Amino acid sequence: MVTTVTSLGRSGLFDWMIQRISAWVMTAYLVFIVGYFFSNPNLNYAQWAELNSSLPMRMFSLITILSIAAHAWIGMWCVLTDYITVRLIGPKATAIRIFFQLGMIAISLLYVIWAIDILWGI
Amino acid sequence: MDKKRPVNLDIGTIRLPITSYVSILHRVSGVILFFALAIFLWMLEGSLASEQSFNELGAMLANPICQFIIWGSLAALAYHAIAGIRHLIMDFGVGEDSFYAGRNSAWAAVVLSVVAIALLTWWIL
Numbered sequence: 330m331v332t333t334v335t336s337l338g339r340s341g342l343f344d345w346m347i348q349r350i351s352a353w354v355m356t357a358y359l360v361f362i363v364g365y366f367f368s369n370p371n372l373n374y375a376q377w378a379e380l381n382s383s384l385p386m387r388m389f390s391l392i393t394i395l396s397i398a399a400h401a402w403i404g405m406w407c408v409l410t411d412y413i414t415v416r417l418i419g420p421k422a423t424a425i426r427i428f429f430q431l432g433m434i435a436i437s438l439l440y441v442i443w444a445i446d447i448l449w450g451i
Numbered sequence: 452m453d454k455k456r457p458v459n460l461d462i463g464t465i466r467l468p469i470t471s472y473v474s475i476l477h478r479v480s481g482v483i484l485f486f487a488l489a490i491f492l493w494m495l496e497g498s499l500a501s502e503q504s505f506n507e508l509g510a511m512l513a514n515p516i517c518q519f520i521i522w523g524s525l526a527a528l529a530y531h532a533i534a535g536i537r538h539l540i541m542d543f544g545v546g547e548d549s550f551y552a553g554r555n556s557a558w559a560a561v562v563l564s565v566v567a568i569a570l571l572t573w574w575i576l
Binding site: 349353355359378397407408436440444447 | 458478489492499500502532535536542
């Protein structure tokens, strides 16, 4: 029996919804950034820094990194609970899985803090 | 439930449809991206910290080893995004009514990913 104590939304339905909303946000960001690079092939620092220090872009980037962290949390949770199981790797699976889950959550949160530090440090 | 019932999940003995490969690759690329995000953030930091670090990053991107790592990370991103958009389209009830529709969209995701990764290779080189 797998409990949901380490999942982000605490239920499959919430996790599913968060996964979809974050996916749409990331798709929008990806389309924007690919379009931006495509229309600015000779991008210089001043232009790039100006874009990323503007408030709308900072908000867009912040919402995207929060989406990435939530999406990664849910996705990694699914992978860890599927493969690090007692049936597949033995009786220590639960302890090992909790260790990796907490590590994965810590890395996700660090990514968010790092991104905020980058974006507000321009 | 009888816990001693036999379980055969030895993937090597099961012939998997294309949808399974698309799904497994979606997971694999997702796990790769979890770690590749560190590379993306490191590049974002270098590109924004100062004009000097922006230029240093540009010089570093001429290095073939760096190019290969970034190519791999972006290829994982391209595949994961395309396979993910397939799911988002299915959320609207498009192409999820039969196995054949799922199989066709899985092939479409593979073909689009190959095209996207080819374009990516051309862009990096």
